[in-house]
Every structure is written in C-alpha cells, then in structure tokens.
Amino acid sequence: MIAFTDIVGMDLAKQALMLLAVDPSLGGVVIPSAVGSGKSTLARAFADILPDGTPFVELPLNVTEDRLIGGVDLEATLASGQRVVQHGVLSKAHKGVLYVDSLSLLDSSAVSHIMDAMSRGVVLVEREGLSEVHPASFMLVGTYDPSDGEVRMGLLDRIGIIVPFTAQNDYRARKKIVNIVMGTRDREDTDDELRMLRGLIEAAKEQLSHVSMTNEQIKGLIQTAISLGVEGNRVDIFAIRAAIASAALAQRTEVDDEDLKLAMKLVLVPRATRMPEREATEEEMAQDEPPPPEEEQPEAEDENAPPDNPDADAEEEQEETPDMIEELMMDAMETELPDNILNISLASKKKAKSGSRGEALNNRRGRFVRAQEGEMKSGKVALIPTLISAAPWQHSRRQDKKMSGRPAGALIINKEDVKIKKFRDKSGTLFIFMVDASGSMALNRMRQAKGAVASLLQNAYVHRDQVALISFRGKQAQVLLPPSQSVDRAKRELDVLPTGGGTPLASALFTGWETAKQARTKGISQIMFVMITDGRGNIPLKAAYELNAEKAPKEELEKEIEALALSIQADGVASIVIDTQMNYLSRGEAPKLAQKLGGRYFYLPNAKAEQIVEAALS
C-alpha cells in the first residue's frame, strides 16, 4: 500500500483531495487521467489523510440496484421472522468516501442513483415493501481514463472538483514512483509526513469558518463562470468553497489570489464550454433553449425578495470584470491549457452524451439490474427475489385448505411470486450520420441533404434510436455530436454546419468506425452509417496530423477508402450512401463507395426522405 505522501507528481490532484478533506461539502473530486498514471493509487491513498475510522467504500462497476440502494436481507429476515434491512453501498459510504474507479464506465442507472443520493444526502429506499431513508452523505472520489468515454455531466455537476486532465510523462518522477514501489523509502518518514498532513487538515477544518471572502472576489468567480460558459449555478458555490478551503489550508483568514486561481483551475476551467476572450454569440448564451419569455411578474419578484437586498446597489457594476480577476483567470487557464484548447471544446461536446434512454430493460441480455414481476417463461427466474416475495405468504397459504396436502416443510410458491431478472441493455440502433460539408457540397444540395437527415432524425426520435453526427470538410472529419438521443442537438448542429474545403472521406470513415467501436463497448450492437456525400474523397487520412499532406495520388486515396470500407463492412456495420452529386458530373464514386461498404445506394434528387427512412429501417 502506497501512502498519500509517497505518491510523486499529480500535485494538482493531491491538492484537490486535500481541499476535499478540509471541506467535504465540496462533494467530491474527479481525476481524469491516462492508464497507469497512478490515479487510482492516489485515490485509494486518500483514506490516509482522513480521520481514523472514516468509511472508504469502493463501488464495483457491476453493482446491482439492490446492493447500491439497499433492501431486504432475506437470510436474516427469514431467520428472525422480522424484516431485516440491509444498507446499500451508498449508505455505507455515509460520512466517508465513495470511490469509483473507471467512473465513465459506470452504468447509467447507477449514476442516476448516485446523483440522487448526492443531491439529497440520503438514499430513499422504496422497494420490496420497504420504505426507509438511509443517510448517505459522502464524498465521491472518481477516477477514469478519458479514452474510455466521458462521465455524465449531470454527475459532474454535483462534484465540486474536477482535476484538469494531464498525461503523466515525467520519467524522473516515474523512477521515483518505482523506488517507492520497491520499498526504498523509510516507513517512519512516511508516517511522520502523514501525521503532519493530517494535523494540517484538522487545523484547516477549524480555520474554515474564520476565512472571509470579499464581495469582489465572489463576484470575480461568478463572472469567470459566466464567461467560461459554465452551465448551472451550483458551480458558483463549489468555487467559493474551494477558495475558502484553500485559504484555510494555508491558515489564512482571508482568501487571496492564489486561492481564487486554484478554485478557477479546479472548479471552473474544467467545465468551460467556451474560451473566455470571445464574445459569446446569442446562440451560445441561450445554449439549449432561448431565454424564456421572461416577463417576470415584478409583483411576485418583489414579494419573494427579502426586505433587505444587500446587493441591490452593486448592480450597476456587474458588467465589467475587474482586471485583476481577468488576469487571474487567464493565468489559471494558461497554466492548465498550454496549447490545448481542445479540452475546452471537448467539454462542450460531452454534454450530449448518450441518453440513457438508449438502454432498455429486457429479459435476456445485458447486465442484471433488478428482479421484476413476470411470466416464468418470459425470462430467467430470479430465485432469491422470488423466495422473498413468496415468504410472507407461507403462513396464510398453509392455512388454506387447498394446500393442506403439501408436506409440512415445503415452500408454497404461486405464479404471482415469480420474479424474473431484468437486464439492462442498450437497445435501438445507432445512426451515425456523416455529412459531407466540403466545398463541392455547398454547390450541391446541402439543403436537401439536411432535409433528409432531419426526417431520419425525426424517425430516430420516434423509435428511440440514437444518433451521432460527423461532418467532414477541410483536413479531417469531426464528431459534431457523439451518440445521443438528443435529436434537438443534432438538429441544431446541422443548422449551423459550415461548408467549404476538401473532402476527407477516408477520415470520415475512420472517425465513424471509431465512434461505432466505442458505441459497441457500451452495448449498442446495431450500427448504421448514413453517408451524405458525393463520394469524391480528395484528402488522405494523414492530412489530419501531418502538415502539408493534403495532396495524395488518386490511387492512394482510393486504396485508403477501400481498405476502410471493407473493414467497416466486415465489422458488421450497415451503411447507406446518399449521393448528392449532380447527375451530369457524376463519375460514379458514390455508388462505388456504397458497394465497398456493402451498403445501399440512393441518388438524392430521386430519393424521397420517406424512402430513405424506410431503407434505413428495413
């Protein structure tokens, strides 16, 4: 077991965990990091700096609903003749830590339960005749590898601190890690350091209520949140708590610039949906929905406001960010995002993570989640839940005359007792739309193409399928919308799709295939490519990562596309190619593409949207 103080590097993550230890109301810490960076070692070592006896519960990824929430303990119930309740994992973590490794792989229903418990501080157990409330106020520590997928934003919203993603690559540090693993460090040193750290945290906890923060500082953090396009208002509070905890750790009574910077770095910047310099466009401000027709009833407003509004006079200066704050913000951004603005655009995209509606309960496949009433023939019988549901009736059934012939010890189980297992499995089809947005398309029929996609989207909505949207233009393809059920978002992305540039068809196929593979790991088995293109790829794959590599001989281009198309076909992905080329210009590229993909071909001007839909679904 490696101790907290022995872990080298990951200073920001360590700082984050210390803040959490000082103020557990920060909710938790999420550490995204690549494989083998020691993130889970660090997370487990978190227990070292917490007071003795603090629960530390590790959540297994395959946890079932009843283990998570709690339920009836059958064995004890039958033995005692009284209902005995078993607490779930969430409640076992009460006043302690709930640790989830690979947070992004956690089943979405489990995520929902965790979110629910975090927002209430308790678990409501309303199952199998039980109605109980178990305290479940815990700190969530989650680690995950971003290449496995992203964590649901709803959950991240309840967790105060997100450690900015960094790939650990410092070999000297690694060497040191190895030394520790080999046991070259003195155990006593470690113990002393840990003791010191714990003392520091205890002192900081006491300091917490003595730390003050100025109005300007609070305003600065909020302004930052707004200019980074952070969604929701809950984050403001987390940022303030983090700044205060940071000051408390330094035994100060006032929050200073360093504290603010740390709060921005750990709370606000990782949730940014846009770069701060740019003036936000109307659309972005509105994000999901345009602002409501906010004719606030002034009457109601006045009445609801407290009599003394301390901030009424501060209103006029709200628009300008104090220079100092702006500097701090840029500083916080720069240190964490050296040349990687991608992180930010990533945050804005992962919002649209696939809706869990794409998962359906079924009787045969997937992961066992719960037992439910059902016909014995219609699925696998869940033995224990069946016994639980039969148990209470035994007494009265035995008194029933019809049953008198039964041997005394036998259980009497009726049809109604039978519970079958419900499994959770992603259902429906994932449609990956690949829209050619190159210059030639702008000429062609972008509008028509959009229309066709829109009616397919409408259909996907009705059938509860998932959609993903990839556009390709210029040097490479780009995932505009990862697999999601939000038809609205797909529609919006499509509306603002810019056109122009070359046709990186190979890159589109590659990106689509990657998306398909990822969806497979999440249990979506049926995948269909819908390609809207003229089929004239003219940019090679390598253009995406190599400078001046936009040109390639025609044979090479064709080879790339053919190889990809054949692999995709072999992988069992179905395809439709919708040809947008003007008739007289066509050299038959699109039909060729369809053939290589083993998919169906449509000529757009002839194809009615309904036909395409029909083809896609047949």
Place this chain on the structure above:
Amino acid sequence: MTQTAKAAKKTSSAKAKAPAEAKAAPEVKKPTSKKKQALAFPFTAIVGQEEMKLSLILNIIDPRIGGVLVMGHRGTGKSTTVRALAEVLPLITRVKDDIYNRTVEQYVEAESGKKGAAAINPADVKTEQIPVPVVDLPLGATEDRVCGTIDIEKALTSGVKAFEPGLLAQSNRGFLYIDEVNLLDDHLVDVLLDVAASGKNVVEREGISIRHPARFVLVGSGNPEEGELRPQLLDRFGLHARIITINDVAKRVDIVKRRREYDEDPEAYLKKCTREQQKLQKKIVAAQELLTQVTMDDKVLTDIARLCMNLGIDGHRGELTITRTAYAFAAYKGQTTVTMEHVKEIAGLCLRHRLRKDPLETVDAGEKIDRELAKVLGEAEATA
C-alpha cells in the same frame, strides 16, 4: 416542522373553522415527509426561475391543472424549488390517520360501500389537518412500493395479510415528485400513466383487493440532454416550465449569499424567511378561495380555442389546461375575471410541450406560441 406547525395554527384559526382542530394542529403528523427531509431551503428565498415557481403555485391553487414538468440546465435549483414547496403549501383536512388522505365524503363513500359495513355518519368521523403531502418518487423505486403491497412484517410474524400502502396512496391529494423523470423506467411510467388517467390505484393479489383514490399533482424535473421524455408522459403534464442558468452576476451573487447563509445555520435562515413564507401561503389560500368566483367570458374561450387550433395542437387538453391555468392565474392576481392578458402570460407554459415536434423547425416553440397569440389577439381587437 416547527414552521409548518406554526403555519398550521395560523391558517386554521384564520379560517375560523372548528377550533378544536386548530388546537390539534401543532401535533400534526406529516405523513409523507416524516423522516425524509429535515429542512428544506425556503421557497421564497429562491432567486429567479419565476416560470417554475409560478407553475407550481398555480398547481397548488388548482390541482386539476395537471402538474408541471420542469426541464432545464443542471444546477439551476429545480429540485431545491420543488422540495421547498412543502413549506408553503396550505393545509388540507383528512379523516384522522387515514393512510389515503381521504376527505370525509370520500371516506364515507368508500367505507360504507363495503360488504357488511354499517352506514357511517359523516358527523362521527374524526378529522385532522395535515399539510398537503409532497411525495418523492426515487428512480430506484420498485413497483410494489409505488402501488402498495402486503405488509411483509405482519405476514411473516402473524400470517396476517395486511395491505401496506405505497407512494401512490401517500400522494393522494398531494404532489408526487419525480426528479430525473426522463430517466424513469418504462414500467413505472406505465403505472403512473394508468393511475394518473383514472385517479385510482387498484391492487389485486390473492386475498388482497384494494382500490383507493390516487389523485396527485405530478411534478417532474430533468435535463433534456440526458434523454427525452416519452410522448404519452409528456402530454400528461399540464404545464411545462423551462429553467436556465441565470447569467446575471448580481443575481448569482445573491443566490450564493443566500445559500451560504442557509448552509451556515439552516434554522436561523428559515426563521428569517418565515414571514415571507407565510405571506405566500396566505396569498395561495386566498387565491384558492377566490377561484370559485372567477369567471371567463365566452369570447376569451373562443380565442383560446382558436389559438390551439392555429397551433395545430391535437386533442383538447391544450384548451382545457389553458382555461384552468388562466382561472388560477387570475385568482392568484386577486382578480375575478379572466382576460386575454392572463391567457397571454400562461399560454407558453400550457402549450410549449404540446406543439408537434418537427426537427426541421427552426423557430422556438415559445416564439411560435407568441406569434399565434399576437394573431389571435389582433383578430380579437379587430372584431371588437
């Protein structure tokens, strides 16, 4: 709890109704939230999000409006607001200790209809006042807990088949709140749709046959990006309130300050807000009483019908909801005549989720409603 008790005393004495009850009020048992929420952030201290607050208040004034669906950004106080509701709700009278929160009439009707039961004199039935129940339906709830089932403990220990009511029973005449309603399992959605349509919950199992009233105001909240709502369920909600991140710095500073003050000492903060809370509660009670006197001109009704028709809304739930909501809104404003001005304020809430979904549409639902409203209003003025 102390708050509710105080409020209870006040309202019941204000109503000058059965003084004996008013005395009993401080011992009032909260049937649903007895162990659930200790303290909730006060409703009146919630900054902004007027659309959601108004929707909830209108549903208290007239539960027949059919509930609210609150959809919007994360971390904008959706569930805080709904959970805060309990403290501003007026009291209702139920038969003493009745698990289904029935009124005397409902109780007498149901119980004297039973085989071998003697006729019950309504005057003999004891009553009590309780706050309107707000029941939380967690996502992981099982069907038997929602609908009710056999009391396991009694069955195991004494072999008695006793019915243990579920969440639907508890929520009768109150609110049933589902957070993340868009993630609710389909089988539970089916149950809810069924009960919401009939107003009754029926449980039939060997030797147990229970039928009890289950009329509740359905309140759901969620984030549309996490998944869409099933159309049938969407249609069940009377109103659809949207909620977005507040981007006004001053307001946000205010939110943060209030929250921090509350976190530091919840009880003291609640105390500070008591007056506001009671004021709102009084206003709601007054509106409830005024509601029976509110009238609506036939012309307004015609305009409402025309609005729904022009928007191509299927069925008549749109008109019905607008009418009821406009009545409640007028009552809330202390007025006794519904005008198109009232309708204008609430039409978006009532119709937003009833427009046909068209992915090609670029115009926002609210805008579309406003446009049609302006047309109808223009026509109305022209003919006048």
